[in-house]
Amino acid sequence: MDEIIHKLVRRFKTNDPFVIAKGLNIIIRHAEFNEGTRGFYYRRLRRRFIVIDNGLSEEWQRVVCAHELGHDRLHSGLSQFWIDEHTFFNTGKYERQANLFAVKLLTHSTEQELGETEEAYLLRCGVPKQLHNLKM
Template identity: 35%
Template sequence: MRVKDVVSNLIQKYKTNDPYELASRMNIEVVLWNLHQEIYGFYKYERRNRFIFINSNLCEVMQRFVCGHELGHAILHTRVNTPFLRKNTLFSVEKIEIEANTFAAELLMPDELFSEHQDMTIYEAAATYGVPREFAYLKNKNF
């Protein structure tokens, strides 16, 4: 199943695209933690429990994107403990990292947004909805 379809199904099922709300409703513990400045967050699976750790020192907009990214891991790569999402690995070319970034972009910029604002560019949407500009291209606008 495509990442876009997974995200669409989640939004439809839970009636929200808020990564914190989704995590809560799916019993995934989100922990804001004072991590090293280079570590943005990570996902941990342990004994059927799922945890998302987010650096509490990041701005709220980046925390939300990191939550969406790590939620992508929790849903797409449930039993895989992911390495720390670091400032310099945010742009990783590893398949699971690209999938998690795509998940976050699709989640935070849902298709309905473009239906309501048809003249909005992908980069304007990214700026408006808290997706780093570098990841806007991951949003698939094929409706």
């Protein structure tokens, strides 16, 4: 996973998931979803799509884009919905991997400052508190 992220950042000279997705010819769409769904990734006729809930903050849209980009890079061929843990769906291994991919991508180009707590560092990188429990 780390090597995949490193190559993406080096190739596109950014860790911005929207720029990377565009560079990979992944089409980004926005739609209104029911509570609990923030976005999803799917393939159709050899085209790849990331659909993001348009009611989310910019920070969360960035996180969801990074998460769905993780599905594209790590789980090609699968269309995974990102469902909040408060639903009856099992988030499972693929969701945890995509979450970790998102956190690693968003923190890739930013170093933790001396004396900075991990929580402050992750918040500075745009990682919401809900994802701070992931083991990096």
